[in-house]
Amino acid sequence: MELTFPSFDEKKLPDEIKIIRPTNKPQDTVTLDRITGSLIGLAIGDALGASVEFRPQSYLAAYPVTGMMGGGTWGLKAGQWTDDTSMALCLASSLITKKDFNPYDQLVRYKWWYKHGYLSSTGHCFDIGNATRASLEEFYARQMQLKREFGYKTEYEIDQLPLSAIKDAQFNVNCSKNDAAGNGALMRLAPVPLFFYQTPQSAVEFSGQSARLTHGDDVAFDACRYYGALIVAAVNGETKGSLLSNQFYIQHQNWFGSMPLHKEIVDIANGSFKRPGGYGDGIRGKGHIVPALQAALWAFWSTDTFEKGALNAVNLGDDTDTTAAIFGQLAGAHYGYRKIPSIWRETLYANQLIICIAEWIHYLGYPSSQISKTPTLSRRRDRSLSVSSIQSGYRGKSKLKRSHSSDHLEKSKKKSHHNLSRFLTNLVVCGRRSADHN
Numbered sequence: 001m002e003l004t005f006p007s008f009d010e011k012k013l014p015d016e017i018k019i020i021r022p023t024n025k026p027q028d029t030v031t032l033d034r035i036t037g038s039l040i041g042l043a044i045g046d047a048l049g050a051s052v053e054f055r056p057q058s059y060l061a062a063y064p065v066t067g068m069m070g071g072g073t074w075g076l077k078a079g080q081w082t083d084d085t086s087m088a089l090c091l092a093s094s095l096i097t098k099k100d101f102n103p104y105d106q107l108v109r110y111k112w113w114y115k116h117g118y119l120s121s122t123g124h125c126f127d128i129g130n131a132t133r134a135s136l137e138e139f140y141a142r143q144m145q146l147k148r149e150f151g152y153k154t155e156y157e158i159d160q161l162p163l164s165a166i167k168d169a170q171f172n173v174n175c176s177k178n179d180a181a182g183n184g185a186l187m188r189l190a191p192v193p194l195f196f197y198q199t200p201q202s203a204v205e206f207s208g209q210s211a212r213l214t215h216g217d218d219v220a221f222d223a224c225r226y227y228g229a230l231i232v233a234a235v236n237g238e239t240k241g242s243l244l245s246n247q248f249y250i251q252h253q254n255w256f257g258s259m260p261l262h263k264e265i266v267d268i269a270n271g272s273f274k275r276p277g278g279y280g281d282g283i284r285g286k287g288h289i290v291p292a293l294q295a296a297l298w299a300f301w302s303t304d305t306f307e308k309g310a311l312n313a314v315n316l317g318d319d320t321d322t323t324a325a326i327f328g329q330l331a332g333a334h335y336g337y338r339k340i341p342s343i344w345r346e347t348l349y350a351n352q353l354i355i356c357i358a359e360w361i362h363y364l365g366y367p368s369s370q371i372s373k374t375p376t377l378s379r380r381r382d383r384s385l386s387v388s389s390i391q392s393g394y395r396g397k398s399k400l401k402r403s404h405s406s407d408h409l410e411k412s413k414k415k416s417h418h419n420l421s422r423f424l425t426n427l428v429v430c431g432r433r434s435a436d437h438n
């Protein structure tokens, strides 16, 4: 699928993209409900917190958020979302297009969002974290160097390069400084564990790798590995007691390979978020990834519904949208889409697009039969990791092909693949034409 931008008069926003769903009706509707809940939960948390982003807790204690609101920090309409959801949708669009973990393509899509407003709710990138911006600028500089070295004429050609060419060029996709540990790595995570939920070891490893593209600190890598494992467990139907158990890490140790978690994440895994007093007990919705993870888990632990937890996350103040977006990924997977308040689901901007993407993630998700073919996953904290060591080798065989053989299902499968192609064509036509695209 080639990546193209439309001309100005063809520009489409996310809610204008034509929705085309898989033809096949899923047999496992419970898992689909959890996957959809996680992706929608992320976006709803983001939208709930958007109008009060950067407000201190004292402000939210006086004027607590009780539902979707417009205005405020970014002047958005109620239900519109910010960078958290845009980046998550970029990541999801890469996974369903490449049917694989392709870090180069993920970075290309993040760059489109940053430069051209790809999958932004307003058509522009109006907010971006410092570490993410620096990493995407570094990625662009590395791409331009590659363009010069290989004599390509346009940025467009560089964006289209297959992973094999990137691998041959020994292009380093880890574009961050070593000490970047912002919550931006965690806010967009869900598509990775949702796509790889059937192969938990791959899901956990790729969760960490997805962080490293823009956030180079080991603690960001391990925060994403731990949270990715929790999302996988939630999609697989583990109880809330199991997810929140201080034994979760020990009981799922084989998902994490031989590399132990960073001490600060071990503290969280040991239950440091279980503080009944919340903000008064030191829980903070700040921009560093450790307190952000702690705050999201506190919101999940201290409540028994998606609604109460999301509001608790937002009303901590500070980085409200991201704390709630992190919460929403796990809580949405646990409670499921149908348990999220319907008024929030209906108010959410481009909700049908997000649901459709969740359905394609469910349809295409990396099947457990591929686990023996899953690579040589890195067990080292290798900062110079190139794409060659994190290719999964999966080439997108559908689950139906493995479990059904009737003509009817074969036809249905072909129709779904045709639909996927049409949907992906619609999906890439979203954003402004690049000035240097020719």
Ligand SMILES: [Mg+2]
Binding pocket: 046, 082, 083, 084, 127, 321, 322
């Ligand atoms: Mg945001």
